[in-house]
Amino acid sequence: MRTDPPAGLLEAFRAYERALGTDDLDALDRLFAPGPDTLRGDPTGLLVGHDSIAAFRGARGGAPARRLVEVHVRTVDDEHALVVAVTELLRGGRGQQTQLWERGPTGWVVVAAHVHTSAAAADTRVWRVLGDPLVAGAAVGPLARRAVAVKDLFAVAGQRVGAGNPEWLADADVEGSHATAVARLLAAGADVRGVARTDELAYSLAGTNAHSGTPPNPRAPGRVPGGSSSGSGAAVALGQADIGLGTDTGGSIRVPASYQGLFGVRTTHGSVATTGLVPLAPTFDTVGWLTRDADLLAEVGDVLLPTGSTGTWSGRLVVSDALLAAAQDDVATRVAAFADAAGATPTDRWDDVDLGAWAEVFRVLQAWEAWRAHGDWVRAHPGALGADVAGRFAVASTVTDAAGRAAGAARESIRDRIVDLVGDDVLVVPATPSVAPRPAPAELDAVRAATLRLTCVAGLGGLPAVVLPARRGTGPGDLPPVGRRAPLPVGVCLVAAPGRDRDLLALARDLAGTG
Amino acid sequence: MRTDPPAGLLEAFRAYERALGTDDLDALDRLFAPGPDTLRGDPTGLLVGHDSIAAFRGARGGAPARRLVEVHVRTVDDEHALVVAVTELLRGGRGQQTQLWERGPTGWVVVAAHVHTSAAAADTRVWRVLGDPLVAGAAVGPLARRAVAVKDLFAVAGQRVGAGNPEWLADADVEGSHATAVARLLAAGADVRGVARTDELAYSLAGTNAHSGTPPNPRAPGRVPGGSSSGSGAAVALGQADIGLGTDTGGSIRVPASYQGLFGVRTTHGSVATTGLVPLAPTFDTVGWLTRDADLLAEVGDVLLPTGSTGTWSGRLVVSDALLAAAQDDVATRVAAFADAAGATPTDRWDDVDLGAWAEVFRVLQAWEAWRAHGDWVRAHPGALGADVAGRFAVASTVTDAAGRAAGAARESIRDRIVDLVGDDVLVVPATPSVAPRPAPAELDAVRAATLRLTCVAGLGGLPAVVLPARRGTGPGDLPPVGRRAPLPVGVCLVAAPGRDRDLLALARDLAGTG
Known part of the structure; x- marks a missing residue:
């Protein structure tokens, strides 16, 4: 030439x-x-x-x-x-x-x-602080040298907690000890690579942050990564960490897992201690994590989850048209195909549920608790929050105690009903109603409302939920069709009775192997 | 198509x-x-x-x-x-x-x-720990929001000092206060972006590290970045920091500046406090810094250097064939061309100096001081150091007190002679005898010996030295010759009387504008 x-x-x-x-x-x-x-x-x-x-x-x-x-x-x-x-x-x-x-x-x-x-020193949309490692874990252990991105809500000794907000960070003291989940990962040999960005006070599902920017979504360029465990998810998706430690109150693990093609687990409420964590809505807050494969997802569960399962378990997969209908058609089709391939049985048990009413109970109770947790701080820091989260807190401030208590009472009966409906089955549902949206504020509000209708089921029920990518694997040798854009990721969510987290993780491992 | x-x-x-x-x-x-x-x-x-x-x-x-x-x-x-x-x-x-x-x-x-x-979370050959920022500086000041890469020899409050060695780091306590130079940069508005890698205990000029790897040299791919301020230099060259804070004992600022096409200054010995710094050879150790342009180099000087110059200054540039001859022909030619374009006058004052003898005095005295500073630690940590630095300390351990004192006495008269030879001139010399070598251990030893013959002049004299790239600038619109590889960088070094640091920085600014 x-x-x-x-x-x-x-x-x-x-x-x-x-x-x-x-x-x-x-x-x-x-x-x-x-x-x-x-x-x-x-x-x-x-x-x-x-x-x-x-x-x-x-x-x-x-x-x-x-x-x-x-x-x-x-x-x-x-x-x-x-x-x-x-x-x-x-x-x-x-x-x-x-x-x-x-x-x-x-x-x-x-x-x-x-x-x-040339790359920047670090992607500050993903990380607030990081090291090689930031905190070294035990020399040996089941998670030896696995790198953890810790959501900026967990205490890491020697660091302050930023909770996604610069003024929160400025007010914070240096932590003297690790949050329980962080300490257990370190004891199992994992290293803390760094502190990862979160949506402000975890009160968002979008994965945006008005101060540090929107972490990238490598599998869906130009679209949001999902949140609020946004930085933890992006770090894992980018290969910058192996384990993304996060929280899930209304979907904050499940949404980034779905949007970024990751594996993720929201644990049974109360099963993993939230000590050392900035709360959002304590009766919903759970610890969760994200990985690139089902094996590591389960291995982290072996370290963090209690041994001995509670609740019922048949291992039978069921899929509900009523719940699939809460997702967009393309997503419902992909999740139905996954369920079908996995041998799921259709169920009509969920046909009569009013997801809209449930999501509203979730929204009100979450808001009431969030304001009780952070209302004083929000009031004392006018202008500190980005528009989206500030707006959510403004609404939260209007929830009366009476309304909050009423939502709490409604939640009791909804939880009983959800636990009954799930029974000993494994419910296969879309993790999110759509693929990752573009970061347009108006669209994000609508997406959030639609998402909560799906994610509130595990939230209100206090149930464990495991997300895995809804895709057929292609091997290293396979050639995709010439000229076709890669499909955007979406997650399948498996939900079961409280306490069956380990069984769900084992099931996800099986399904990922055949997926 | x-x-x-x-x-x-x-x-x-x-x-x-x-x-x-x-x-x-x-x-x-x-x-x-x-x-x-x-x-x-x-x-x-x-x-x-x-x-x-x-x-x-x-x-x-x-x-x-x-x-x-x-x-x-x-x-x-x-x-x-x-x-x-x-x-x-x-x-x-x-x-x-x-x-x-x-x-x-x-x-x-x-x-x-x-x-x-996709990029890694951070280039751990360049950085040990970093944040957004790691330490925030004053809200306003002449260096507001300039990002500093701090060589891992300086105390940064809240961090340990690693000195380029994992066992040193493991032994280290968390620092309670900043080193003086770090504190002054923060007070001037600069932020500490992170702690940058150094050659072990700064006892090397190559820019390699047996533990964390060799930082990249973006201007000379596949070649060493120069050290020991290797990470500080690479961070600046890569655009990952604006200011690379480092030290120069025998060339540890001048060498990375030369190899990476950066601006750098080694300050007059004793002019910038070394408080909070791990020493190497205290009678030679100086604080220095690296930047991508002469303006910022001088602006940092305005913050760190004492006001009021001492020593003599005519501003007259001189160039010595005897000193040029200590560099390889291609480098000598480029530096001579730079000197010529800058209007330098040839001088024969340096024709009789014995650079080999001077370098030997430097080597012995540096070794004697280094062993006094770190011999106990080296002995207590067998196998902790990489082969190159371990070998250097092994030799240092054989320098008797009598030999060390003799070298110290010889240095006194050499210093007087150097100060006399420089006089009120500005000496233009090659910053290094060659462009950046490839990281082959045998080659690096020979390069080190050749380099010390040049760099020991400012070292023994306690003189300030400013390095700037020896190249003609091409503008954003210029097209280089099609098919030609980009020339590898090499630095021109300006040396003047003790205390004339600010004048040298101003001169470098002028010369860079015309370069």
């Missing part, structure tokens, strides 16, 4: 660099091939189509200033050449861009580009 | 994936085009030529296990096509590879590849 550039290419390349330097969007758009096939990839994801690329450029506010230090050309013919350039960024670090150029009717245009630049 | 793959391409692509999965080096070599023009780039750098790529593959021990989640093809003609694939790594995260394939005489081969995968 020739290494001398074809006529006009270098001029076009130079024009591109100039346009990038001045963020001349019109020129950049003209220099990228029109149509749906143009490609542009970087470490945040691959964009397909001229319009997606133009939209990305319009939103990013310019590329980092740089100079070219190397340019290599590989020429296919007079109308096609590859340009590989090494760049040096003014902010430090280097980058590379690889561009396939084509001479079209309007001149030279880029038909495919691949770009990377 | 067509999106359907030409005949045989997908089979070759699949064979490549299979070979990658099994680390079948022969197959991978066959599937990359032979000859000097084949390209392969990733975030560690761009390789040019089939043999470089094969050598890289042979050394890395296999690619991380992955599966393909998207494959896109853009077909130029029946013999040329681009394949863009999105991968999902078993260890978490995603990647992308872009390959230009060509059908040659032996079938389809890759002529250029660009690969990236």
Whole structure:
């Protein structure tokens, strides 16, 4: 292949660099091939189509200033050449861009580009503090050298707790001892790699944070990671931690697991001590964790969960059309297919439940408890919270004690009914009603409401729930269909009687092996 | 451009994936085009030529296990096509590879590849612990929100000092207060981003560490970053910090500055307090720092350096052939060209100095002091140090008190002579005798000996030294010659009378503006 550039290419390349330097969007758009096939990839994801690329450029506010230090050309013919350039960024670090150029009717245009630049010290949307390790665990143990991302609600000795809010962090004292769950993981040999971001005070399911930003979702670029255990989930999805320690009050483990294609468990309420944890709504708060595979999910359970199961267990999988209907059609279809492949039996026991009414009881009681836990702090720190969480606390502040107690009483009977309906079965439900949404505030509110209708079942019942990705595995040798975008992840959720956490984890292991 | 793959391409692509999965080096070599023009780039750098790529593959021990989640093809003609694939790594995260394939005489081969995968949580060769920030500085000040990488020899309150050695770290207590230099930077508004790696006990110039690995040198891929302020330098070069706080005893700021194309200053001995610092050789130890530009280098000086200069100063630049001769020819040529462009006058004042004898006095006295500082610890921790530093301490342990005192006496007269020779001039010398070497132990020993002959001048003299890159700047619009590899950095060092640090920093600012 020739290494001398074809006529006009270098001029076009130079024009591109100039346009990038001045963020001349019109020129950049003209220099990228029109149509749906143009490609542009970087470490945040691959964009397909001229319009997606133009939209990305319009939103990013310019590329980092740089100079070219190397340019290599590989020429296919007079109308096609590859340009590989090494760049040096003014902010430090280097980058590379690889561009396939084509001479079209309007001149030279880029038909495919691949770009990377040196990574930041750490992704501060994911981590607040980290080390190698931050806290070393026991030398030996079942979790030896597994790296844990600890949600910023758990006490880690020597660190302050930030709870997702800078003013909370500023008020916090350095912790003298570890939260119980953290201490047990360390004793089992796991290392704390760092403190991971959380939605503010865990009072959100989106995975956004007005202060530290939205952690990336590597399996669904441009979409939210899910929360509130957002940083723990993203750290695991990115391969930056093995175990994402988090909490689940109304879905804060299940939602990031579903959106990011992870395994996750919300434990039976009360089964894992919440000592050393910032509360949200104590009668719902549970400890949970996220992993990339079912084996490690269960191995962490062996360390954190009580031995000896309580509750009933047949191991029979059941699936309810009434509950599937709470998800969007595409998600319901995928979860139904999973249930079918796993041999689940249809059940009509859930046909008469009013998920809307249950979700409302959950919402009111959670709000009442959250205000009792944090109302004083919220009042003393006006303007400290992001708009979404501030709005939620504002609503919470209006829940009267009478309303809170009424919701508490309603919850008692709903819990009994849920425990009865689950019985000794394993209920297969969608973990979330949709794949990860884009971070548009209005959409996120609607998604939250729809999500709580599904997630409140385990929440109100105090039940354990294990999430696994609803996908057929493809092996290292398999080739996906050429040109098809990868499907966005969504989770299947297995729910069982209180205390059957270990059985659920074992079941998830079996199902993942066949999935 | 067509999106359907030409005949045989997908089979070759699949064979490549299979070979990658099994680390079948022969197959991978066959599937990359032979000859000097084949390209392969990733975030560690761009390789040019089939043999470089094969050598890289042979050394890395296999690619991380992955599966393909998207494959896109853009077909130029029946013999040329681009394949863009999105991968999902078993260890978490995603990647992308872009390959230009060509059908040659032996079938389809890759002529250029660009690969990236999700970044690690942090580069632990650069950082031991970091945060957002790790320690927040004052809200306002001349260095507000500048991020500092603190060499792991300085006390940072709330952290232990590791000194580049895991056993040292394990023995260390959590610091109750900051080292003086750290405290002053924080008071000026800078934030501590994290604690950066150092060569063990700072007793090395290479930038390697047997425990945490060799930090990358982004401007010289595959070569050492220089040390011992290795992590501080790499953090700045990578854009992961703005200020790299370090120390310079025998060149530990000047060497990483030179190898990485950074600005750096070694301060006049005694001018910046070393309180809160692990010593190496106290009569030589100085505080220093590294930046990406001369302005910030000087601004840090405004915070850390005493006001009011001592010593003499004409501002006249001089260059000595005798000192240039201590560098390799290519480096001497570049430094001479820089000196010439800066208007330096040749001087013969240094023609009679015996750099070898001076370096030997430096070596013996440094060793004697280092053993007095750390001999007890080294003896109490057999096997704790990497081979290179352990060897250096073993030699240090043989320096008798008589030899140490004799070297100290010799140093007194050498210092007087150096101060006299420098006079009120600014001496322009190579910061290092060569560009960054590859990390081969035997080569590094020879490089160290050659380096000390140059760096001992400021060391023995207690003089300030400022390093700036010896290169002509190219602007954001400039195109480097097509096909030429970027030159490796090397530094120019400016040396003046004790106490003229601020003047040197101002001069470097002027020279950088014209460079």
